[in-house]
Amino acid sequence: MPRLKDKNQNTKKILSDFYEKLLKTFGSQGWWPGRTNFEVIVGAILTQNTNWGNVERAIKNLKNAKALNVQGMNALEVEKLAELIRPSGYFNLKAKRLKAFLNYLFDNYGEGRTNLSKFLKNPIEDLRRELLSINGIGPETADSILLYAAYKPVFVLDAYTKRLLHRHGLVGENATYDEMQSLFMDNLNHSEKTFNEYHALIVRTGKDFCRPKKPLCEECPLGVFL
DNA sequence: TGCCAGGCCGGGT
């Protein structure tokens, strides 16, 4: 019993220390780089297993085509949409996923301009369930939308975060998404602002220091681990 | 050049 408590207290301190170190090293990251809720959602889908730089090209194409809003994108044929988002990779798949999201929105929240804001105002658990029911939206994309488009206090678990937890020995290799997410959400205050910043800082650190094959751990502010 | 990027689905065991 005391062992378990100590272990949890230790995890809490480790996760808090990581956050402080990263924030001190890199400063505030200012995520998400999207001007509207819809743009954030589009970005969350387009960046699935994809470099953000490629997503930006696709976003620019959508903006030029006046398709970076609910009504504009809904009016596009899926083939045309796929062509616009080509630079983001998996473009046929992602065009279907964007359409699946829009279809869900229009079917369940009407045709009006406020359908998206109504949708995003749902309680966390309801909204997460709804997002996960849409084909092409899995746990990470759903949580990204919850945090960065709906401003809900939800921790996003991405590949960088999983790698961080594994390499620091905080979870085993076979830990599930929910287990790893709970590690953060059971040990940190549920602050949307903090979760936003923490996730962004982890991505920043991962890009610079924590690649799958060639980790540059000796330079990492969080220390050397393999 | 091969490796990597802010995953998810569907079919097979």
Added chain:
DNA sequence: ACCCGGCATGGC
């Protein structure tokens, strides 16, 4: 309940 192939472009 897991495991795996497929999906695809662009930067370094």
